[in-house]
Amino acid sequence: MSQQKTELAVAALQHGTVIDHIPSAAVFQVVKILGLEHTDHAVTIGANLASAKLGSKGIVKVADMFFDEAALNRIALIAPSAVVNIIRNYEVVEKRPVALPDAIVGIVKCNNPKCITNNEPMLTKFDVVSRQPVIIRCHYCNHAVSGANAKIL
């Protein structure tokens, strides 16, 4: 059922951004990373939709908002399978997978309570040590965490 409806819903967006192929478990983290909890723009969130690739997927559609490269790439941390569609005049003008940067700054909280980043007013920084599966390591205390378990600030 949902496959067709999802396609329709995407097509219904006049201008904006659609982030598709998000693992269902990560949908609300994607919302948080993009700061959509505080936006006035129309946001459609779908979760547990049927997906041939993922079994179950989520989708986030935001009207009239276009995100910078860095913001979209942060999503790769928790949803490396995600695909970004840019919509203008009901047309998908750009479609590309998210890309994980080499370093992730100011996004993830370190799990180590004795880490300097949890005790000093400063930005966190993680180095990507593995891409599949995603594993990141605190630049300061060296504690490693998987992308799926990363705590988003």
Place this chain on the structure above:
Amino acid sequence: MNTHSLVSIADISKEEILDLLERAKYFEQHPNSKILDGKVVATLFFEPSTRTRLSFETAVNRLGGRIIGFSDPGTSSSVKGETLKDTIKMVSNYADLIVMRHFLEGAARYATEVTDVPIINAGDGANQHPSQTMLDLYSIYKTQGRLTDLTITLVGDLKYGRTVHSMLMAMKYFKPRFNFVASHELAMPQEYKEFCRAEGIQFTETSDFSPEVINSSDIIYMTRVQRERFSDPLEYERVKDLYALHNAMLANSRDNLRILHPLPRVNEIDVDVDDNPKAYYFEQARNGLFARQAIITRALGINPFEL
């Protein structure tokens, strides 16, 4: 910026490690070279460690440098409530080099990002302690005449022991064979075994501190097994004596074998080992002075061989 800092042994190359060993050798022969004349070194011990502080301060004093700093942050009002960044910035106005120990992990790395003054990490929580690693390497180099192709047995707490993890990182350049000897609860973490595999480092893993392991070793590196590491106190009582070394166990060991331990020991090495010529832990601690003189001169960009 800050290229002469030493935060983690993993930051420096094989050539830099060999350079530090040559410097340490030089300072062992010339411990009182006055080559730090006019230099001010700050020793900031946000966490007390008398052993490490005395070693660093002796190293500076014997090289003719001056020392400022604190050994107990509780007595230093400026540090109370002040951010690490502000303390480092303040001290950077006065010192040519900062040696720091901190209870928070990553503190030294962060310090290198807020100042151009070189930083030497003298321990950041459970994370890194590179001067300990350098003195371990120097002790191995000195007693074996080389670093390559050695069989090194690590015993005790391989899970939390940062010194043994740093040893793996540093030895990757020198084709070592490791034996990991520990109880199941304190076994070498998976990520370090993966590191060994990725670097082509041979290792065996056993919970049995057996004659076979001892008699095939060039170096036995003992570590403290601490009660607080165990969730079950009975487990601690069971294993603490299994990973203790007694003189009789060394009867058929190699002539070149040396026993190392980062000190202080509790009961991992019986006092009856102390008089065995293979016991090296007290001299090992003394090597810390030369290793730290090497690290300090590198950090200040001073080449003792050109003076």
